[in-house]
Amino acid sequence: MQSPPSHISHSARETLLRCARSWFLSRMTRAPKRPATWLVGGSAVHETTEFYDLHRISQGDEDPDLMKFELAGVWETCFEKLLFEAREREPNEYKWAQSKAEPVEVWRRIGLEFVQSYIDWRERSPWEIWTTPDGEPAVELDISGRLPGCEVEIKAYLDRVMKDPLFGKLWIIDLKTGKKPPATAAQFETYAALLKVKYGVDVHDGAAFMNRKGGLSKPFDLSEVTPESVGAVYGAAWEQIQGYLRTGLWPADTSDCFLCDVQASCAAVNGPLAPRYDPASPGYTPF
Template sequence: MSIETQPRSVSQTEQYEKCAHRFYLQRVEKVTPRPAAWSHHGTAFHSAAEAFELSGRAMGADEVVTLFSERYSALVNKSLDKEPNTDLWLSATGTGGEDIERRYVLGQQQTGRYVEWAAANPTETYRTPDGTPAVEQYFMVELGGVRVRGFIDQLVQDADGTVRPRDWKTGSMKSKFQLETYGVAVRKLYGVEVNKADWYLAKTGRLSRPVALDKVTEEAVGERYAAMDAGVKRGDFPASPGFSCRFCDVSHACSFKQ
């Protein structure tokens, strides 16, 4: 499927809006991205949290931490096979090798803390009409005339009957647009009331403040997808060089980087 016709996502849209040339290099030219331990950290944490929630929170902390450790190690080793020189890995702090080791320990701590937090904060996961617990819940909807797809980390059933999208974050970057998309998608798919969403912040071991979604409309969210989709189909990929170039995984192939 070509980039012009494939479904869109939150990550595609935000990447295009921040730097369309990065979108072009990664998704059109297929430039091999530089690896980053932070990516594997996030993926492994999500895998562990997903398994824990799908177990009905019956898994023990040691089991969940072990799952994180194994998943993280497998992802890192796969990337090391492709790029063994850790000096070429992206890292916000220290060398790539130091970041790999640091995040192994940090991820274990954060995963264990999630289990502790869950014990003190009972949560009812929403079940879709077919009875499936909505963890890593896939969706595909049309917004602004554009097909949009993604996965929602968890849908929580609040006491008042409303449904709350929840996103698990190991990093510091949070996207309200992501939660807005989730809210609109859940309303369209399941016909339920969605008034707020939140993030579980692994850095602090607690929930964020709720993000209000009651005034977020399908039309407003769809406009951003429509604008992005139109730009891609026009072949419009302007560069936006700046501070973010430091964290761009395809900057090695970019002639505009700063």
């Protein structure tokens, strides 16, 4: 059993709200996490587009055909590295979470297409990467910090902050390789509050860049977001965690376990590894 984490994040809060048992298994035990093909591919897209933006900032415009060739190599390197790491965790790819229509071999092709869709958008858009007051380009920007009302650090890495030169506005942009846009503004609200605390800037707009469609999702209005309002939300989540820690009871919601990467260790669904990792299992024997 690991010690309780000393921080919280948007993804951790989402997991907690969806299923407290999943949060416990993924963050309080050594339960192995099932790889997912879409996570491997999505992470590789993020890494490759990060390389593109940082290279563009440092080197400026260059031969587009040469850049495309380089990016193909970067994509392949990133994808293979992440595949290797996933196979180290689970060599049997049949046990991975993956769409039947998009196995590993399909991702080898579409992943680079998703990278190119971002590049095409960047080249036709007048928006540019924002530079922080510290002189850092806002690409995969670490904005972790504390908010009023939450006693622990909130970890956050923001894909992009971009500036619209026409209206002089900043936008929070999050890259999404999935098919559905974000259902709520929660992630963008978190980023806006942390940006305000860390850099003193107000960002009132956020949107997801949908790599499959090559454009932005419906924007979210962040003008009413404050560090206090977001901090209260995370403070409540942290208090909820403390309550579960005191009782030792972590309720499981089994209504939708498809996306859960620790279901093999969950007693609520009779996971084969539950006796090793889930104290709720009748045969629990930790190692």
